[in-house]
Amino acid sequence: MTSIILNNNLLDLIKAGGADRQKAIALIYRDQKLKNQVVDFVKKNSGSKEDGIDIFHEGIIAFDENVRKDKYRGDGNLKGYLFSICRFIWLNRLKRDKRMVYTEETSQLDEVSYETPESLSMEEEQKKILSNLLSRLGEKCEKILELWKLSYSMEEIAQEVGLKDAGVARRQRYKCYQKLLQILDNEPKLKTLLK
Numbered sequence: 001m002t003s004i005i006l007n008n009n010l011l012d013l014i015k016a017g018g019a020d021r022q023k024a025i026a027l028i029y030r031d032q033k034l035k036n037q038v039v040d041f042v043k044k045n046s047g048s049k050e051d052g053i054d055i056f057h058e059g060i061i062a063f064d065e066n067v068r069k070d071k072y073r074g075d076g077n078l079k080g081y082l083f084s085i086c087r088f089i090w091l092n093r094l095k096r097d098k099r100m101v102y103t104e105e106t107s108q109l110d111e112v113s114y115e116t117p118e119s120l121s122m123e124e125e126q127k128k129i130l131s132n133l134l135s136r137l138g139e140k141c142e143k144i145l146e147l148w149k150l151s152y153s154m155e156e157i158a159q160e161v162g163l164k165d166a167g168v169a170r171r172q173r174y175k176c177y178q179k180l181l182q183i184l185d186n187e188p189k190l191k192t193l194l195k
Contacts, residue, residue: 010024010027010028010078011072011078014064014067014068015067015068017185018185021064021181021185022178022181025060025064028060028082029057029060031079034056034079034082034083035053035056037083038052038055038056038059038083038086038087039052039053039056041083041086041090042055042090045090045091045094046094047090047094050154050166051090051153053170054153054154055086055089055090055093056086057170057174058086058089059082059083059085059086059089060082061177062085062089063081063082063085066085093151096151133180133183133184134146134180136183137176137179137180137183140161140172140176141172141176141179141180143160143161144157144161144169144172144176145173145176145177145180147160147161148173153166154166154167154169154170154173155169157169157173
């Protein structure tokens with residue numbers, strides 16, 4: 001499939017929630033050109049194709065959250081914004097894993113200020129609500145999402161949860177995240193409390 005056009009209509013769909021939001025997220029996932037751009041960046045910076053796919057997924061999740069919380073209102077190029085989120089997540093992971101090789105590309109890491117799932121802070125009440133939400137997804141989904149939040153690799157998650165391989169873990173994580181979004185869409189009060 002060719003590259004989709006990411007624009008303000010997509011933002012409206014994400015903010016609408018429900019089926020519209022899921023369609024918008026699916027459209028972004030299918031943008032092969034953007035996905036390849038992220039994978040290429042990760043591969044050029046000490047990563048694998050699988051790392052690149054993981055980062056692309058994490059970037060979409062962070063992007064979705066930023067749109068819903070009005071941290072991105074459509075100023076500038078949407079694809080560029082999404083790529084920057086992915087870039088930030090990967091460089092941050094490299095820095096944390098101490099695998100980072102200092103280059104001009106990575107020296108600007110501190111200048112990037114996009115929020116990611118790891119950098120978003122929650123108050124105690126929100127943590128309790130989120131913990132309760134995760135427990136409603138079932139034990140396997142809860143564990144997968146918690147390990148993912150702790151930056152475990154897909155291989156490590158597969159091993160911890162007893163899945164065949166990283167690809168299966170990746171698909172399970174996506175399904176679990178979609179279940180979480182569905183609960184939030186069906187219970188607007190929870191969504192408001194988590195903002």
